[in-house]
Amino acid sequence: MSDPTRVLAGHTAEMPEGHQTAVDLNGVSVLVVNFEGTYYALRNNCTHKDFPLLGGDVSMGRVTCEKHGAKFELATGKAKTLPAVKPVKLYRTQVEDGQLYVSEL
Numbered sequence: 001m002s003d004p005t006r007v008l009a010g011h012t013a014e015m016p017e018g019h020q021t022a023v024d025l026n027g028v029s030v031l032v033v034n035f036e037g038t039y040y041a042l043r044n045n046c047t048h049k050d051f052p053l054l055g056g057d058v059s060m061g062r063v064t065c066e067k068h069g070a071k072f073e074l075a076t077g078k079a080k081t082l083p084a085v086k087p088v089k090l091y092r093t094q095v096e097d098g099q100l101y102v103s104e105l
């Protein structure tokens, strides 16, 4: 059965630490990151300008927007450095039978 509120992001065995991918959840691109063994999911758009966060450097629990360098906290979505000030939307991650799912919080 397909559940439009939840999408499969992939198999955890193929998403090692540091792995990033983007999934489509009801037409919205969501960034999924494995940081130090925990999966985080955030809207794949910087809140400064419309720019994808996918591929940005991840360190110290933050993902960096490659456009102008804003950093967002993976656990909260909060903007931690300028030029972004607004948080990015967070999503839920769930692992079931080795599969990682992303859904609305």
Ligand code: FES
Pocket (backbone or CB within 6 Å): 046, 047, 048, 049, 050, 051, 065, 066, 067, 068, 069, 070, 082, 083, 084
């Ligand atoms: S678009 Fe991300 S920091 Fe400007």
